[in-house]
Amino acid sequence: MSLIEVAKLKKAYGDIDVLKQISFGVNKNDVVAMIGPSGSGKSTLLRSLVHLENIDGGSISIAGDYLVNEGIYAKPPEIKKITAKMGMVFQHFNLFPHLTVKENLEIAPKMVKKELSMVLEKRSRELLAKVGLENRASAYPAKLSGGQKQRVAIARALMMEPEILLFDEPTSALDPELTGEVLQVMKDLAEEQMTMIVVTHEMGFAKEVANKVVFMDKGEILETGKPNELFDHPKNERTKLFLQRVN
Amino acid sequence: MSIDYMNTILRPMLEGAQVTILLFFIVIVFSIPLGFLLTLAVRSSIKPLAWIAQAYIFVVRGTPLLLQLLVICFGLPMLPGIGEFLVLPRFMAACIGFVLNYAAYFAEIFRGGLLAIDKGQYEAAQVLGMNKWQSFSRIILPQMFRVALPAVSNESITLVKDTSLLYAVAVPELLHFAQTAVNRDFSIVPYFFAGLIYLIITFILTIVLKKLEKRMKFE
Numbered sequence: 001m002s003l004i005e006v007a008k009l010k011k012a013y014g015d016i017d018v019l020k021q022i023s024f025g026v027n028k029n030d031v032v033a034m035i036g037p038s039g040s041g042k043s044t045l046l047r048s049l050v051h052l053e054n055i056d057g058g059s060i061s062i063a064g065d066y067l068v069n070e071g072i073y074a075k076p077p078e079i080k081k082i083t084a085k086m087g088m089v090f091q092h093f094n095l096f097p098h099l100t101v102k103e104n105l106e107i108a109p110k111m112v113k114k115e116l117s118m119v120l121e122k123r124s125r126e127l128l129a130k131v132g133l134e135n136r137a138s139a140y141p142a143k144l145s146g147g148q149k150q151r152v153a154i155a156r157a158l159m160m161e162p163e164i165l166l167f168d169e170p171t172s173a174l175d176p177e178l179t180g181e182v183l184q185v186m187k188d189l190a191e192e193q194m195t196m197i198v199v200t201h202e203m204g205f206a207k208e209v210a211n212k213v214v215f216m217d218k219g220e221i222l223e224t225g226k227p228n229e230l231f232d233h234p235k236n237e238r239t240k241l242f243l244q245r246v247n
Numbered sequence: 248m249s250i251d252y253m254n255t256i257l258r259p260m261l262e263g264a265q266v267t268i269l270l271f272f273i274v275i276v277f278s279i280p281l282g283f284l285l286t287l288a289v290r291s292s293i294k295p296l297a298w299i300a301q302a303y304i305f306v307v308r309g310t311p312l313l314l315q316l317l318v319i320c321f322g323l324p325m326l327p328g329i330g331e332f333l334v335l336p337r338f339m340a341a342c343i344g345f346v347l348n349y350a351a352y353f354a355e356i357f358r359g360g361l362l363a364i365d366k367g368q369y370e371a372a373q374v375l376g377m378n379k380w381q382s383f384s385r386i387i388l389p390q391m392f393r394v395a396l397p398a399v400s401n402e403s404i405t406l407v408k409d410t411s412l413l414y415a416v417a418v419p420e421l422l423h424f425a426q427t428a429v430n431r432d433f434s435i436v437p438y439f440f441a442g443l444i445y446l447i448i449t450f451i452l453t454i455v456l457k458k459l460e461k462r463m464k465f466e
Contacts, residue, residue, distance in 0.1 A: 050374050084376050094371035098389045098465045107385060108375035140465045160375060 003028045003164060003195055004049065009058035010071075011044060018044050019055070020219040026164070026212075029193045033206035033227070036216035037242060042199045045216070046166050049197075050083050062086065063163065087157030091169040093149040095141040101128070101152050102137040105159045112160070120159075127155040131185050147178030151185055165189065167198040183209075203246055207231055215239045256428040256437050263421040264444050266338070267410045270420070271448075274345045274406055279399075281346060282353025289358060300354070307351035312344070313412055319344040320416040338418050345409070352402055360395035361387070393463045400456040407449050421445070 002025035009022040018041045026032055034042045047053045049060060049067075057071040067074055067082045074082065096104050105124040109115045128134045131151035141149055150170055157165060167186065171179040183205050190196060190209050200206060206213055206227060213230045215223040215238075222236045234240045288300035307315070320340045323333040335343070364387055372382030411422040425441035428434070 052370055052374065080376065083374070086374075088371075088374040090367060090371065092365075092367055094365070094367035096368065096371070096386055096390075098393060098463075108372075108377060111381050111385065112376040142466045156375070 002026060003030075003063055004197075005059075005061045006045075006049075007059045009045070009048065009055055009060065011041075011048065011053065011055045011057075018219050019048075021058070022219075022221055023058075024214060024221055024224065026195065026197060028195055030195055030212055031190045031210045032197045032212045032214060033210035034197065034199045034214045034216060035201070035203070035206055035242075039218075040216040041219040042216050043168050046088075046168050046197060046199050049166060050086050050088050051079055052088075084160070085162060086164045086166055087160055087162035088166045088168065089150070089153050089157055089170050091172050093141075093146075093153045093173075095149055095153055095156070097141050100138050100140055101133065101144070104141070104152060105156050108156070109159050123159060124155070127158050128152075130158075130188070131155045132181070145178060146174045147181045150174065150182045154182075154185055154189075164195045164197070167196065167200070169199050169201065171200070171202055201246070203231070203243075215242065217242070256424075256432070257440060259424040260421055260428070260437065260440060260444065263419055263424040264448070266413070266418065266420040267407070268448065270338075270342060270345065270410045270413065271403075271407055273342050274349050275403060277342075277346045278349035279353055281350035283357055285350055285354035286357040286361065289354065290361070304351045304354055307348055308355070312348050312409060313415055315348055316341060316344040316412055316416050337416060338413075341413055341416055341418055345406075349402070349406060353399065356395050356398045356402065357391060359398070360391035360393075363394045364390050393465070396456075396460050396463060400453075400460070403456070404449050404452060407452060408445060411445075 004026040006025070007023045009019050010017070011019040022041075022045060034046070036042055044053055048055045049062070051067065051073075054073075055068060055071070059069050059071075060067045061069075062082050062085055065074070065078070065082050067079060073079060096107070099107060102121075102124055105127065106117075106120045109120055109123075110117070124137070125134065128137055131154055133148060133151055133155070136144065136148065136152075141152070144152065154165075154170075170186070171182050174182065179202065183202065186196070186198070186205070187209050198205070198210070208227075210227055213225060213227050214221055215230065215234075215236070217238050223230060223234060223239045230239065231243065234243055285300050285304065288296050289304070291297050291300075320337060324330045326333065368386055368390065369382060372386045377386070410420060413420045414422045414426070417423075421441055421444060425437040428437035
């Protein structure tokens with residue numbers, strides 16, 4: 001059974017349809033790369049999964065529960081429960097600048113799940129070690145490089161123990177030489193069977209790490225396939241054109 | 248100029264300075280929270296509340312503090328019928344005037360602070376499962392205060408000097424005693440000392456605020 005099931009999703013800003021009847025599914029342990037030109041609706045689609053965007057029609061179900069069913073949203077407590085299964089990593093990190101790295105990691109599980117400090121300290125230490133930043137626990141975000149910030153943001157999302165991790169262009173705001181360290185952390189997560197959806201312009205990452213690639217353009221999914229199929233033998237004309245341009 | 252003379256003019260002026268400082272603290276303690284509540288009211292989704300708060304800020308910022316003090320101290324007691332119940336001890340009336348006035352300025356400062364916070368901060372808090380109150384109190388508020396601090400500092404320096412408006416409603420404070428001495432001795436020296444005392448107060452305040460700003464730099 002799919003972990004995420006999206007059916008006929010619609011969203012418009014005024015007269016502009018940003019999502020036109022989008023349908024797709026994500027299985028457990030999938031690593032899905034969403035590619036496509038800017039303004040194709042990839043980020044909007046990702047953001048509607050965690051209810052950062054309200055959609056105008058269609059359905060989203062997460063692990064069997066409807067976040068929105070044929071345009072009708074679940075009740076707020078229900079929404080909270082469903083979206084809690086997902087963590088999100090943003091293009092611009094969105095770390096809390098007034099909190100140290102350790103506090104950034106621990107604040108949400110402490111406030112939302114009321115977990116004990118002892119438990120949280122252990123977990124934050126482990127996760128910081130996992131992203132290679134165990135020695136920066138007491139630093140403020142302002143003192144970190146972009147790559148370090150994004151690794152902290154990934155650790156922060158993992159602190160809530162999500163079943164699915166969403167990445168919205170996680171390396172687009174980074175200097176080229178810093179993307180590698182972030183992609184490596186994501187690769188490690190993929191190897192640990194984390195279910196991930198990654199909106200990205202990193203074709204190398206999509207080829208190497210994803211097991212499914214989704215190509216979007218102008219609010220539609222034009223092609224879905226295994227990386228080698230989609231990259232080496234694209235069927236759709238617009239996919240071909242896009243891949244020519246980015247390569 | 249003898250030590251004795253300095254003593255006779257400085258002693259009452261320092262007593263007056265106590266009133267100045269007392270007013271300063273009362274206004275800071277009450278107008279900052281009140282200003283913050285006004286900010287919330289302006290941003291409230293309850294429209295009438297937002298309108299009232301906006302109108303309040305418009306009127307208070309658009310008229311002189313001196314006029315407001317005169318109205319509260321001398322005008323309100325003249326109102327037919329209820330006036331006699333509005334006669335307050337002069338210092339208390341002045342405090343109320345200052346608090347009501349400064350709250351409007353602080354409200355605008357805090358509003359600016361909130362506007363400066365990136366919407367990604369709200370989104371990150373939401374995605375991490377925090378509710379509105381948790382994200383506001385733990386994520387947004389501390390950042391708002393940090394952004395607002397330089398403007399709050401500036402406003403509190405202005406407040407130190409504005410306390411001299413007490414002179415106009417006949418509450419004896421620093422400037423009042425300086426003026427008394429000037430009139431009595433026909434000398435410019437008391438003015439000079441008054442200026443010096445204001446400078447010392449603002450100097451200490453500046454140092455304290457700089458320390459606070461440094462601590463809230465989060466680096």
